Amino acid sequence: MLGLGSAGAKSSKPSFVSYVTPEEIKLEKEPPKKEIHPNLLPGEVVFCCANPILKYTQDDLSQRGVFGTLFCTNFRITFIIDEASQEETAKNFKNKLYGENDIPLMCVDHIYGVYDEKRKLITGGLLKNKCPSKIIIHCKDLRVLQFCLTFTKEEDAKRIFQGIAHHCLEEKSLKCVFAFSYVGSTSQDMQRKWETILFDSPGDWTQEMKRTKAKCRLVTENENFELSQRLPKYFVIPRAIEDLFSNQGKGLPIWCWSHHSGCALFKASFLPVTQEDGDFQKHLEIMINSVAHNYLYSVKTEDLSESLPSIQDIQQSYNKFKQYFLIDNSTDFWLLDVKWFSSLESSGWLDFIRQCLQKAVEVVECLEKDNTNVLLTEGEGTDLCCVISSLAQIMLDPYYRTVMGFQSLVQKEWVAGCHAFMDRCNHLHQKDKECQSPVFLLFLECVWQLAQQHSPAFQFSETYLTVLSDSVHVPIFSTFMFNSAYHMESVMKAETPTAQSGSLSFPTVWDWSVQYDNKAQNFFLNPLYTEKVKIERTVRKPHKPKHQRQLSLPSSAFKTPPKKGFFKDETESLKKMLRVNRISRWMGSPDSPVAASQEFYESWQQRPLDYHGLLLPCLDGPALRLWMQRYLRWIPEVHILGGGSVAVMTKIMELLGQVQDLKRMLEHRDSSQAAKLDHRPQLQHRPISFGSSGRISSSFPFTYSRNRSFRPIIPTGLLQSLMLTDNIANQEDEVVEEVSLV
Template identity: 55%
Template sequence: GELLLCEASTVYKYMQEDGSNRGSYGKLVCTNFKISFLDDDSASDDNEPQFKNKIVGENDITLQCVDQIYGVYDEKKKLLTGQLRKYPEKLIIYCKDLRVFNFCLRYTKEEEVKRIVSGIVHHSQTPKLLKRLFLFSYASAAPNNTDGRNQTVMFEILEDWRDELERTKGNVKYKAVTTNEGYRVSEKLPLYFVVPICISEESILKYEGRGIPIWCWSCHNGAALLKMSAFPKEQDDSTSQMQKAFLDGIYKTISKPPYELLKMDDLSSSLPSLQDIQTAYTRFKQLFLIDNSTDFWATDVKWFSLLESTNWLEIIRRVLKKAIEVAECLEIQHTNVLLIEESATDLCCVISSLVQVMMDSYSRTKSGFQSLIQKEWVIGGHRFLDRCNHLHKSEKEEAPVFLLLLDCVWQLVQQYPPAFEFTETYLTVLSDSLYVPIFSTFFFNSQH
């Protein structure tokens, strides 16, 4: 369960809304789950928000949600990491959900300042082991509630895949396979997945599932959306020739009747790289992580040009455009589309999810959208642990791929609200859940 690690009294929290020094005194605490500010005047509930998170309060920051921590020394800001020699008089915490917290520590006892600042920096910023995540201590302490009302299809059993094939009328040309039971093929692949009927078990086993078209969804006209993890580009000639021959055989097999024409789309060349996405999002994020009114007014004047220069909206535009292209291929051209990516667990997930949201009304219901996330992302092997950098191990792997999907879906919800059973509030809650280590959904790299 949750354990108190350190605390400090007489901490002053500034209000974020204005440039004045208004705020309130209280206690700043750090547990193995979150950082919390306990307001001394917490009895006044006049400003109760319309929507309230049941797990994380307005003054709570889960350790996973902490982005950067700055200390203020003589009015100069300094990024805090690792061991500290000197302790700041102010603490600024930037959160991954774009909140900013300002704490004044001038009136706090020196010993408490040392403990709370060191504790917060250590527990939120240093690399950690997977087993050290709060998720595990919570799971062992929490009662195991299996709610029978859950309508989300989990895709953890073969039957779920067969039902999905039947629902989309894809069961004539595609089959659910058990080849990866016991993770015989690869730990990165789900236990069960769907491939064209003509694909043999030997083919799946040959290259650990690489080069195999995996089924995502079937259109009402029979055309299907498939994805495939590509072979590594840098290989010796004989290996790459063997792999090319293998791929040619696969393509020939799935291009013959009863299968539709096949269009291949290499997403690594037609969409921005993960690095580009991360760079754009980092720039985008900076527009919101403002901790004083001077910076706010300076950016407010040129807000739209700054927003455009981040390139984040351009990436969203390109991704939505690509999803529309794929949808038109399936619907109008009656063509199968094979999305290709190195691991088929990043942009493949984004495009296949968007196509299904656009074309399948079930995916626009709450339970349908949750099942879609489960199928394409969780079971599909999106590396949430690395992409969200939950363990603070490598920033190179970090990229807001899932957030990109949510932002794209948000654009669609804004344009066609009656078509969706959920609103932006639901998408925001989903986004927040990325950093709440109570739900195991977004904290692993694969089903394994």
């Protein structure tokens, strides 16, 4: 209300009258903030939180970002944006356990603090220093998240910083892992997935022996781990072995797989070094003789610790390799882009992949071409033995190229094979990192190379392999948490509050419904996979081979002579075995195996390709590629809107959908089959709807297209060497408009 003075003169007193109290004005201008709480999982507890926290976007040095609240729980570090975004809800490939702004505690690799614009690696000894202005978190899945603490109260910033550093970097006991809290609070029924063979019962091993026609002996004496704590409860050995309890099970040839010709693949650990040379040689001869007597074939042994890199070399190589993908901002990316390929090559990671594939080809050649038993040896027999034996089985047996077969293979060779996942992945943040090594990731890398070269032969997609590599660091599943079967059983019985009522039953990683819904699981299937066509034979042939598993293509060069028994020249082989104990090794010269394997590969390449037969990788330089989906999915600078493999897959999906529609039309033309079609189950490989390829980026389905505009920052020296003008560096890329996903 305005009051006017007499005669229109200006009044010396304020003429504005307010009918609203100052308290009401303050309430209208600053409405009460709604408390933000994360959606907690069963058993998840919040340790500390801070607000407001600025989360930087990974684009440039402008330090742009979004404000929100940062939480630290017993499961993850989670950041909740103040302004709700519709992008997260629009995703059709969403993890139920953690989101884009969540980091499981086991997934944290390194934490850096920024003090006076200088980045320092955070360790336990630096917690007493002042609180940094910025926290940079490097994740094991190669994400980089940056949080600014300058807008937060000093007390809250110090609390969240110390809480994150303590729970992510300090050593912890296994009972403090979130899986124990989760399984103790969840009410979901942990039912066994019978499709995936877990190899935790005698029936599982008997089923596998029957499938591969193995002539071995199932060992059940270690059911209570009286024989050895480093061996599974149940395993298979040659029948000729009688003394199991010597050396606590060390040096036993553990059966892995049997070839349809009769030879087999075995693996064994080293004998104790305290034994004398005579006893060591005697035991080795007994083990090899047992394998030879069992299959009437010669035996080749291979010490993988001499022919392949050590676990320490693998760890050092991967540490160098992953640094080129942990990018803080676009400036660092363009600086690294100048020497990108030479840096990747100098790390040696790709060369280690090539060496593992090469050694697996040598094993396949012995089994397929030479009809020779192979015995792989290593220190504990649980690292590189698992890598090579698994790769050889994938190359030879098409069953292991299916989803269920591959999962069963991981269970047999890695989980039941007592691979030390807890030590190799450093789940408990131990200060002594000599045991840490990404051996399982090295295996997945080799499988990805095979799947890229022979895509129609694999039922699972590269997205499946990427998700599987991420799931190793999710502290909920028992699959990748323990060092052995004994370790898992003892911990679950002794360190859980329900030990008196029985051991806990953790979910396995193969229960994908815990992480993804059915729509998201469709991305795990390879649409290019060609199932084996069953040919109905109306005319009965007079002769059928004894074994019907056709795991490899026949070759005239490798066929057994006519009018012989099932074994290749078994009489001569038996005579040689009885005359002299054959203990063969691959030649020490590095050129000999490579040359022989190259000849074997060329002879295989000349035959018609059968995706359900023998598969060999091409080991030439250009054939080995970078796993771009896993390593480049979080770097926006390399994303291609509507391009990359997604664009190719979208077109293939469209063609596949058209082919299936035509098949349905042809089937419906026959009225007699119309009733049957109504009750026919749906196709297992339904085309996945990606939408228009122009709406998604090459990093799909892990990241989506965003509205970004950046200017490539190229060093001046490079511009001068290329004699480029400044106009190119000053030109700004066109802004890409974000298109909402349907």
